[in-house]
Amino acid sequence: MRLAILLAADALLPSRIQMAFTLAYHILLVPFGVALPFYTLLMEGIGIFRGDPIALRIARRWSVVMAVQFAVGAVTGTILSFEFGILWPKMLGRFGAAFGLGFAIEGIAFFLEAIFIGIYLYGWRRLPPRIHFVMGLVLIPAGLLGAFGVVSSNAWMNTPGGVTLDASGQLGSVDALAALFTKALPYEFWHFVIAIYLTAGFFVASIYAVAWLRGRRDQYQRLAFAVPFTIAALLAPVEVVVGDLSARGLVSDQPTKFAAMEINWKTQSHVPEIIGGLLTGSGEVVLGIVIPSLDSILVGYSPDAVAPGLSSFAPDARPTTIEANITHLAFDLMVGLGTAGAALAAWYFFVLIRRRDLPQSRWFYRGAALAGVGAYVAVESGWVTTEVGRQPWIVYNAMRVSDAVTSAPAAYVWTMLALLVMVYAVIGIIFVTVVLKLRARWRRDDLAELTETPEEGVPYGPRPATLRS
Amino acid sequence: MTAALANLSALVLLITVTAYSVAGGVDFGAGIWDLLAGGGEQAHEARALIDHAMAPVWEANNVWLVFSIVVCWTGFPLLFQSVFASLYPLFSLALLGVILRGAFFAFRHIASGPRMERASSLVFGISSVVTPFFFAATLGAIASGRVGIGEPTVPVWEACFNPMSISFGLVALAATAFSGASFLVGDARRYGIPDMVDYFRRRAVVATFGLIATGALGLVAIGFEAPRLLGSMIGGLGTPFALAAIVMTPLVGFLLWRGRFVWYRVLTVGAVSSLVLAWGLAQAPFMLPGTLTVSKAAAPVATHVALAIVTGVLVLLVAPSLGLLVYFDQRSALEPTKY
Numbered sequence: 001m002r003l004a005i006l007l008a009a010d011a012l013l014p015s016r017i018q019m020a021f022t023l024a025y026h027i028l029l030v031p032f033g034v035a036l037p038f039y040t041l042l043m044e045g046i047g048i049f050r051g052d053p054i055a056l057r058i059a060r061r062w063s064v065v066m067a068v069q070f071a072v073g074a075v076t077g078t079i080l081s082f083e084f085g086i087l088w089p090k091m092l093g094r095f096g097a098a099f100g101l102g103f104a105i106e107g108i109a110f111f112l113e114a115i116f117i118g119i120y121l122y123g124w125r126r127l128p129p130r131i132h133f134v135m136g137l138v139l140i141p142a143g144l145l146g147a148f149g150v151v152s153s154n155a156w157m158n159t160p161g162g163v164t165l166d167a168s169g170q171l172g173s174v175d176a177l178a179a180l181f182t183k184a185l186p187y188e189f190w191h192f193v194i195a196i197y198l199t200a201g202f203f204v205a206s207i208y209a210v211a212w213l214r215g216r217r218d219q220y221q222r223l224a225f226a227v228p229f230t231i232a233a234l235l236a237p238v239e240v241v242v243g244d245l246s247a248r249g250l251v252s253d254q255p256t257k258f259a260a261m262e263i264n265w266k267t268q269s270h271v272p273e274i275i276g277g278l279l280t281g282s283g284e285v286v287l288g289i290v291i292p293s294l295d296s297i298l299v300g301y302s303p304d305a306v307a308p309g310l311s312s313f314a315p316d317a318r319p320t321t322i323e324a325n326i327t328h329l330a331f332d333l334m335v336g337l338g339t340a341g342a343a344l345a346a347w348y349f350f351v352l353i354r355r356r357d358l359p360q361s362r363w364f365y366r367g368a369a370l371a372g373v374g375a376y377v378a379v380e381s382g383w384v385t386t387e388v389g390r391q392p393w394i395v396y397n398a399m400r401v402s403d404a405v406t407s408a409p410a411a412y413v414w415t416m417l418a419l420l421v422m423v424y425a426v427i428g429i430i431f432v433t434v435v436l437k438l439r440a441r442w443r444r445d446d447l448a449e450l451t452e453t454p455e456e457g458v459p460y461g462p463r464p465a466t467l468r469s
Numbered sequence: 470m471t472a473a474l475a476n477l478s479a480l481v482l483l484i485t486v487t488a489y490s491v492a493g494g495v496d497f498g499a500g501i502w503d504l505l506a507g508g509g510e511q512a513h514e515a516r517a518l519i520d521h522a523m524a525p526v527w528e529a530n531n532v533w534l535v536f537s538i539v540v541c542w543t544g545f546p547l548l549f550q551s552v553f554a555s556l557y558p559l560f561s562l563a564l565l566g567v568i569l570r571g572a573f574f575a576f577r578h579i580a581s582g583p584r585m586e587r588a589s590s591l592v593f594g595i596s597s598v599v600t601p602f603f604f605a606a607t608l609g610a611i612a613s614g615r616v617g618i619g620e621p622t623v624p625v626w627e628a629c630f631n632p633m634s635i636s637f638g639l640v641a642l643a644a645t646a647f648s649g650a651s652f653l654v655g656d657a658r659r660y661g662i663p664d665m666v667d668y669f670r671r672r673a674v675v676a677t678f679g680l681i682a683t684g685a686l687g688l689v690a691i692g693f694e695a696p697r698l699l700g701s702m703i704g705g706l707g708t709p710f711a712l713a714a715i716v717m718t719p720l721v722g723f724l725l726w727r728g729r730f731v732w733y734r735v736l737t738v739g740a741v742s743s744l745v746l747a748w749g750l751a752q753a754p755f756m757l758p759g760t761l762t763v764s765k766a767a768a769p770v771a772t773h774v775a776l777a778i779v780t781g782v783l784v785l786l787v788a789p790s791l792g793l794l795v796y797f798d799q800r801s802a803l804e805p806t807k808y
Contacts, residue, residue, distance in 0.1 A: 075571030078531045081538045082564050085553030092542045093550025093619065097768030100543030104779045107536040108786060114529045115790045119797060127797070138790075171546075174768065176775035407620065408557055416561055423565075427572050 012405045014413035015087040018420065020387070025424055026080055027383055028376065029073035033113075034147050034193075035200035036066045037139035039228050044136065046227070048129050058224045060124055061442055062204070063136075067121050068434055070113070072427060077110075079420075087413070091394050091404035097171055098163045098179040099156050099395070105180075106149030112142040144193065151192050155184040158386070159253050160395050183253050187246040188386075194239045195382065199375035201232025202341065206372025209365045220446070226358060229368060232375075233345035240342050243335070244298075251299050254396060255308035256317070257389035260324035261331040262295050266309040271295040275332060281321050283311060319391045330384035337378040344371055475767035478544035478776045479756070482537060483749040486608075487742045489533035490641075491648065493601065494741055496530060498649015499523055500570075500597025501642070502672060503590055511668065516590065518665050522656040531567070536783075544776050545766040547619065548756045552611065555621040555628040559607045566600030601645045602638040609637025612748060613694050614758040636683070636690040643683040644741050647676035651721060651737040658730065670725045677722025684718070684744070695758060698751050707751030714743035 040062040047056030081103070084092055092100070119127075120136040127135070156162075162179030164172040208216075208225035250258040264271050265283035273295045277288015293303035300306070310318050319327060344367045351359040359365070394401045406413070499519045506512035542549040553560065573593045606629070610616060613633035615623050650673035657665035691699045702711045717740035724733045754762045767773065 072571065074531050075568055078535055078567055079564055081535050082560055084542065085538070085549060086557045086560055089550040089553040089557075092553075093546050096542035096546030096549055097544075097772040100539060100546070101772065101775055103539045104543050104776060107532075107539050108779060108783050110535055111532050111783060111787045112790060114532050115787070115794050118529070119794055123797065135793075171769060174771040176771045180775075406557065407554065408625075412558075419565070420568075423568050423572065427568070430572060 009410050010405065011087075011408050011410045011413040012402055014410055014417050015405050016401065018413060018417040019083060019087055021417070022076065022080055022083060022420065022424070023387075024380060024383070025428075026073065026076040027379060029069050029076060030147075031196040031200040031203065031376075031379070032066060032069040033073045034143035035197040036062065036069075036204070037117075037136065037143060038197065039200060039204060039231070040066060041133065041136050041140065042231075043223075043227055044133055046223075048133055052223075054220050055223055058220065061438070063121055063124070064438060065435060067117060068431065070117055072431055074110075074114070075427070076424075086408075086416075087406050088394065088404045089406055091399060094169075094171060094399065095160070095163070095395055098160070098174050099153055101176055101180050102149040102152030102154075102156065104149070105152070106146045109142045109146030109149060112138060113146065116142065147193055147196070148189060151189045152180050152182075152185055154386075155182050155188045156180075157393075157395050158182075158188070158257075158390060159184040160398050165398075184249065187242065187249045191239070191242050191246045191382075194235050194242055195375075195379055198232045198235040198239055198341070199372075199379050201228040201235070202368075202375040203372035205229035205232065206369050209368035209371075212365045213362065213369060222358065225368075229348065232341075232371075233348045236338070236341045236345040240338055243338060248299065251308060254390065256310065256313050256319060257327070257386070259308045259310045259313075260319045260327040260389045261385060262307065263324055263328045264295060264307055264309045265311050267306060267312040268309065269296055269304045269306050271299075271307040271309075273298065274328075276329070278325050279310075279321055279328070316392065317397070319389060323388050323391045327385055327389040330381040330388065334378045334381040334385060337374045337381075341371060341375065341378070344368065471767070471770045471773070472764055474770060474773035474777060475544070475763050477780075478540060478767070478773050479753075479763045481776065481780050482540045482544065483746065485533055485537035485540060486749070487745040489530060489537060490605075490644070490745045491738050491741050492533060493530040494641075494645040494648045495652045496523060496649070497597040497601045498645040498647065498676075499653060500593050500649075501646045502649055502653065502669070504594025504597065511664075514662075514665060515668055518653065518657055518660070518662065521660070522653060534567075540776060543772060544768055545756060545763075546768055548761060548766040551616055551618050551620075551757060551761065552607065554619065555616040555623075555625060556607050556610055558625065559603045559610065559629050559634070563600050563603035563607070566596040566598075566603065569596035570600065597645070598642065601641040605641030606634040606638040608745075608748065609634035609690075611756075612637070612691070612698055612752065612758060614760075616757050618757065618761055631694070632690045633694045636687040639683045640680070640687045640744065643676060643680040644744060647673065647680045647718070647721070648737045648741050650676050651725065651733055654725060654730070655734050670728065673725045674722050677718060677725075680718055680740075684714070698748075698758060701751040702747055705751055706753050707747040707749075710743040710747035710750060714740050714747055717743065 040059050043055050043062065044059035046052060047054075047059055116135055116138040120132070120139065123132045123135060156179060159182045161182040162175040162177070166172040205225050205228040208221050209229075211221050212225065247258070247261070250261070259265075259267075262271070263274055263277065263279040263285060265279070265285075270293045272293060273291040274285055275289040275291070277285050277290075279285055295307050296303050296305040310324060318324075344364075347364060347367075348359060351357075351361075351364070390396055392400050392402065394404045499522065503516055503519050506515045538549075541552075569592050573589060573596060610628055610631065610633065613631055615628040615631060615633075617623070617628075621628060650669045653669040654666055654673060657663075657669055688699065688702075691702070701707055717736045721733050721736045721740060724731065724736070752758060754764070756763055756766050
């Protein structure tokens with residue numbers, strides 16, 4: 001009965017679920033695609049310029065993981081670009097001329113990444129070390145350029161600009177630069193880029209934090225932990241400040257999103273900050289910790305500052321109560337995890353400066369082991385905050401999600417979603433299996449103190465010669 | 470000025486689609502031969518060669534695909550909306566192939582044991598058939614004039630599955646098998662394996678006949694379904710490329726049959742790209758035959774200026790990068806194992 005209703009309804013619900021699912025999946029690969037090259041190159045640089053074979057071995061191994069994830073990310077990313085057409089054809093039809101520009105720039109980055117990741121991975125043995133290093137360096141700006149393009153398009157959805165609409169709501173003219181650099185871009189870009197560098201750093205370090213907890217204490221473990229963790233720890237407090245600027249930017253740029261994040265019902269001064277808690281349909285807040293006037297102080301540095309409330313906007317132009325609650329809880333989770341990351345970073349630097357050595361506390365390494373997953377959860381919840389908080393708009397104040405959706409039957413989209421979930425699950429299992437197999441072999445190599453090439457026989461590289469010689 | 474810039478973007482779109490057809494075609498073709506190799510010692514050897522040949526250029530083909538999609542929705546939003554609104558089933562099926570292919574890349578090297586290898590080979594083969602067939606079918610569906618502006622004007626299933634879309638799909642399968650075999654001849658020569666050179670030479674000749682046959686079938690379908698398109702392929706913008714395809718395809722088959730290993734790869738690229746260009750230019754100035762012209766589909770002029778700049782930057786950055794890749798590859802700086 002229920003199933004029949006779902007299948008008979010329009011495709012809005014399954015389309016939203018499918019987009020959310022495939023994007024959430026792809027975002028897992030982004031920190032590794034954009035930021036892991038930086039850490040790998042940093043490690044290779046240490047190896048080359050200090051003549052350290054251990055650092056070189058670490059860099060080679062990271063480059064293999066980078067390549068495996070790039071293979072998966074190239075597929076999930078390609079699928080996303082097609083989903084814009086399959087699920088949201090009317091949004092692209094109406095706004096593609098402005099919204100699409102960022103993706104055109106991302107296209108350049110994708111070309112460069114595809115070429116140089118090939119050179120980098122296949123060049124380990126035969127290219128002179130310094131040339132190999134320089135080839136790899138291209139991956140860093142290419143990753144940032146790609147992130148810029150995608151974030152620019154997303155920022156355009158949040159604060160559309162650079163377009164004029166005619167009387168019928170169709171696109172009249174475009175100002176390309178204004179469409180690329182909309183109001184939300186500066187804070188969205190820095191907030192995002194720092195987040196993924198931080199996440200990649202904490203995640204890579206967390207693997208070696210686990211190794212430390214399991215008793216591995218050699219130079220390999222120290223280096224592979226300290227380099228990414230130090231960078232991530234430097235970025236953690238910066239991200240708190242940038243995140244605060246982002247939230248502040250929303251007050252004027254997207255007041256409905258800001259009101260949903262804070263589950264604030266009335267536009268007024270002396271608005272309290274609510275940590276946790278839920279908004280009811282009648283605008284009451286239940287549960288949660290209430291700190292008087294703090295929201296107003298965060299908005300305008302004064303208890304008298306006026307913060308926007310949901311009830312000031314028409315019900316069909318603001319997130320529903322459920323959406324507001326999802327936005328709020330995701331926001332709180334992100335802020336909580338970000339703060340915890342900054343605290344862990346403070347601990348790290350305190351010990352590092354006082355003792356001039358890495359921390360030796362089991363509790364520190366337990367925290368570091370959790371920081372990787374924590375950073376990922378923060379990235380996902382930040383993404384939930386910005387996307388759910390924009391509802392019901394696909395383009396803020398210009399086009400509703402329900403007006404952009406495909407006219408394909410709901411049953412079709414549900415079927416496609418089910419297939420995608422199954423195939424993505426298989427890809428996930430394969431990805432994890434590959435990484436675990438690599439780990440097992442590297443561990444054997446380390447025990448046998450072998451120094452043969454780790455990139456042989458992995459998905460990206462050719463397997464050892466099976467042809468006649 | 471506006472018209473010229475929109476035409477430039479349309480040309481970039483056509484060239485990108487062509488590049489995907491050529492580069493992707495070589496890889497998909499290898500997958501088709503992998504699927505058809507059967508069992509036995511020789512099949513094992515053929516698969517090993519395919520595996521080696523695929524490695525250094527693997528996923529790069531998706532780059533063309535993504536860029537063509539992006540140029541389409543940015544430069545010609547109305548075309549993008551129309552095509553997806555009518556043809557989403559074809560795109561979904563093609564995407565399934567793209568995903569399976571991605572899974573295969575991760576899968577094939579962890580597969581151990583004959584059963585797993587068989588499964589991995591099957592996934593690779595299926596993706597290599599499904600993807601080119603359905604992507605090409607979208608072009609056939611567009612050429613048939615069944616895609617409505619903005620919203621579907623005929624039932625979606627009819628827009629997707631008709632003689633034109635199916636014959637375009639078949640041409641694509643033959644063309645990928647053709648270019649795959651031709652390039653595998655080159656790889657076998659490079660690694661110095663004479664019996665594999667003969668193995669793929671024979672297959673290239675068979676594929677040449679296949680391409681000529683499906684091409685003829687395609688022309689008949691076009692003649693019945695879209696006579697105006699056929700007209701401008703015979704006497705219009707598409708003519709030089711139609712002629713080029715008609716000349717170059719048998720020439721490749723002839724050269725490989727006689728074992729004359731000169732120019733055959735260049736001619737293969739020429740033949741396959743001519744096929745795509747002949748269709749695209751014969752349709753000009755229409756993006757949707759008879760209804761939607763380039764200028765009517767085009768985004769505002771500033772978008773095309775931006776696209777022209779992006780394309781210029783792309784060429785300036787990517788051309789030397791690709792040159793570098795080829796340079797290192799030719800000097801065997803990118804081959805971690807000796808052959």
